[in-house]
Amino acid sequence: MIEQAVEHLPVVAPVLVVACLLSFGLAVALRPWFMRYAMARPNARSSHRTPTPQGGGIAVVTATLAAAWGATLLSPVLLQSHGSQWIAVTVATVLLAVVGAVDDVRPLPELVRLGAQFIAVGAVIAALPSDFQIVPELPHWLERGCLLLGGVWLVNLVNFMDGVDWMTVAELVPITATLVLLGLGGTIAPLPTVVTTALLGGMLGFAPLNKPVARLFLGDVGSLPIGLLLGWLLLHLAGTGYRTAALLLPLYYLADATITLGRRIVRREPFWQAHRSHFYQRATDNGFAIPQIVARVFLVNLVLAALALVSVAADSAVVSLLVLALGAASVAALLFTFASARL
Numbered sequence: 001m002i003e004q005a006v007e008h009l010p011v012v013a014p015v016l017v018v019a020c021l022l023s024f025g026l027a028v029a030l031r032p033w034f035m036r037y038a039m040a041r042p043n044a045r046s047s048h049r050t051p052t053p054q055g056g057g058i059a060v061v062t063a064t065l066a067a068a069w070g071a072t073l074l075s076p077v078l079l080q081s082h083g084s085q086w087i088a089v090t091v092a093t094v095l096l097a098v099v100g101a102v103d104d105v106r107p108l109p110e111l112v113r114l115g116a117q118f119i120a121v122g123a124v125i126a127a128l129p130s131d132f133q134i135v136p137e138l139p140h141w142l143e144r145g146c147l148l149l150g151g152v153w154l155v156n157l158v159n160f161m162d163g164v165d166w167m168t169v170a171e172l173v174p175i176t177a178t179l180v181l182l183g184l185g186g187t188i189a190p191l192p193t194v195v196t197t198a199l200l201g202g203m204l205g206f207a208p209l210n211k212p213v214a215r216l217f218l219g220d221v222g223s224l225p226i227g228l229l230l231g232w233l234l235l236h237l238a239g240t241g242y243r244t245a246a247l248l249l250p251l252y253y254l255a256d257a258t259i260t261l262g263r264r265i266v267r268r269e270p271f272w273q274a275h276r277s278h279f280y281q282r283a284t285d286n287g288f289a290i291p292q293i294v295a296r297v298f299l300v301n302l303v304l305a306a307l308a309l310v311s312v313a314a315d316s317a318v319v320s321l322l323v324l325a326l327g328a329a330s331v332a333a334l335l336f337t338f339a340s341a342r343l
Contacts, residue, residue, distance in 0.1 A: 011071055011075060011078075011190075011194060012180065012183075012184065012193065012194070012197045014071075015067045015068065015070075015071050015194055015197045015198050015201065016197050016198075016200060016201040016204075017201065018063075018066075018067045018070065018201065019063045019064060019066075019067035019068075019197070019198040019199075019200075019201025019202045019205065020063075020201040020202070020204045020205040021205060022059075022062070022063040022066060022067065022202075022205065023059045023060050023062075023063035023064075023201065023202040023203075023204075023205025023206050024059075024205035024206070024208065024209075025059075025205075026058070026059035026062055026063065027056045027059040027060075027205065027206055027209050027216060028209070030055070030056075030058065030059060031053055031056070031209070031215070031216055034053035034054060034055040034056070034216065035053045037105055038053055038054050038055040038104045038105050038219065039051045039052070039053055039054070040052050040053070040054040040217055040219070052214055052215070052216070052217055053215075053216055053217070054104050054216070054217035054218070054219035055101065055104050055216075055217075055219040055221050055222075056206055056209060056210065056216040056217060056218055056219065056222060057097075057100070057206075057218035057219050057220075057221045057222010057223060057225070057226065058097065058101060058219075058221045058222065059202070059205070059206060059222075060199075060202040060203060060205070060206045060218070060222050060226065061093060061097050061202070061221070061222060061225045061226070063198070063201065063202040063205060064195070064198040064199045064201075064202040064229065065090060065093065065094075065198075067197075067198040067201060067202075068086075068194050068195045068197075068198040069090070071194045071198075072086070072191065072194070077190075078190050078191045078194060079191065081189060081191065082189060082191040082192065083191075084127050085124070085127045085128065085232075086191055086195070087127075088123050088124055088126070088127035089124055089127070089195075089228070089229070089232050091123065092119075092120035092121070092123045092124050092228055093120075093225040093228055093229060094225075095116060095119065095120050096116065096117065096120050096155065096224040096225040096228055097221050097222075097224070097225045099112070099113060099116040099220075099224065100219065100220030100221035100222070100223070100224040100225065101219075101220075101221040103220045103221075104219040104220050104221055114152075117152050117155050117156070117224070118148070118152055120155075120228055121148055121151035121152050121155065121228065121231070122148055124151065124228065124231075124232055125144055125147050125148055125151065128235075132239055133239075134147075134235075134238045134239055134243060135243075147235070150231075151228070151231045153258075154227050154228075154230065154231040154234075154250070155224055155227035155228050155231065156227070156257075157227070157253055157254065157257035157258070158223050158224070158226055158227030158230065158253065159220060159223040159224055159227065160257050160260075160278065161253050161256060161257055161278065161280070162217075162218055162222075162223045163278065163280065163281060164212075164280060164281075164284070164290050164293060164294065165210055165211060165212040165213065165214040165290050165294070166207070166210055166211055166212060166214075166290075166291075166294040167280065167293075167294055167297065168203070168218060168222075168223065168226070169203055169206070169207045169210060169294075170294045170295075170297045170298040170301060171250070171252065171253055171297065171301060172199070172200075172203045172226065172230070173200065173203055173204065173207075173298075174249075174298065174301035174302055174304070174305045175230065175249045175250060175301070175305070176196045176197075176199050176200035176203065176233075177200055177305070178249060178305040178308055178309060179192075179193070179196040179233055179237065179249075180193060180196055180197050180200060181309070182237065182242075182245075182309075182312060183196065183197075187237070187240060187242065187312055188233075188236055188237060188240065189236065192232075192233055192236045195229065195232075195233065196233050199226070199229055199230075199233075206218070206222075212290045212291050212294070230250065234246045234249065234250065237249075241315075242308075242311065242312050242315075244308070244311040244320040244323065244324050245308035245309075245311045245312050247324070248304045248305075248307050248308040248311065248323065248324065248327045249304060249305065249308050251304055251327050251328070251331050252297060252300055252301060252304065252331050252334065255328075255331045255332075255335060256278055256279045256280060256335065257278070259279075259335070260277055260278050260279065263277070264277065279334075279335045279338040279339055280293055280297070280338055282338055282339055283337075283338035283339075286338070286339070286340065288338070293338070296334055296337070296338075297334070300330050300331060300334045303326075303327070303330050304327050304330065304331075307323040307324075307326055307327045308323075310323050311323045311324075
């Protein structure tokens with residue numbers, strides 16, 4: 001484990017720095033263009049009060065792909081075990097980024113967006129090895145079908161949850177940092193480790209422009225492909241046998257988005273339309289300032305990250321159940337806090 005960490009460190013550190021600097025530089029350079037062509041104007045469902053440029057996610061995605069591909073081209077050995085997957089992931093990521101960019105400037109029909117998401121996620125799943133399986137007890141076709149639906153849902157929920165300044169930063173930084181640590185320890189293969197490092201760097205470079213009050217939003221061009229990349233990385237973690245860790249890391253986003261969707265379906269509300277009923281959105285209505293919201297999300301994600309690391313280190317069914325219960329309790333407490341009026 002230690003030898004693998006030392007071996008990967010020379011690759012990981014430059015990738016992190018390059019992705020961070022490239023993301024920041026692109027975001028700053030492109031912001032004037034976004035101000036002319038991709039302004040997010042506030043409406044009744046928005047959490048911001050002044051028109052703000054969106055589309056900064058193109059800097060994050062470009063930096064992530066460029067840094068990760070640069071590392072693989074300099075170290076071709078990284079492509080030996082996951083090369084075809086990485087090509088498929090890259091093409092799918094670019095597809096969703098293009099669809100998101102168009103949607104940021106001129107909204108697309110929902111069926112077009114959804115169709116592109118199924119194509120992108122389907123391509124990533126099709127590139128998985130034929131013997132790849134997370135739950136061996138399930139029939140192969142059934143698991144692949146569940147992965148397709150789950151992947152599309154993850155792409156969408158990242159988009160749904162990216163509704164206040166720094167929210168996706170508070171979610172992605174702890175997740176990707178934890179995956180980097182696991183990769184350095186040999187839990188995750190080298191190529192996914194490089195990709196998650198690049199994604200971490202890209203988010204860190206974008207963070208200064210998105211801090212409250214944000215001068216730039218991710219936009220669909222960022223949230224959709226970031227959801228796809230995150231899904232692929234978590235898939236690799238689950239595929240190594242650490243399903244509990246793969247579930248714990250994104251648990252806050254999963255819980256908030258899934259419970260909100262379920263509640264809207266039960267109430268027969270048009271769940272496909274924009275709304276302000278996510279827990280983090282209700283928190284703003286209940287008297288929480290945006291920095292208070294994202295700080296709480298970040299702290300809970302740190303707890304989830306620590307629990308995920310414990311589950312991997314222990315590699316025990318009993319410990320996995322215990323940390324999963326603790327993680328669920330932490331998320332439930334946060335959701336309850338957001339849904340309650342602040343005194």
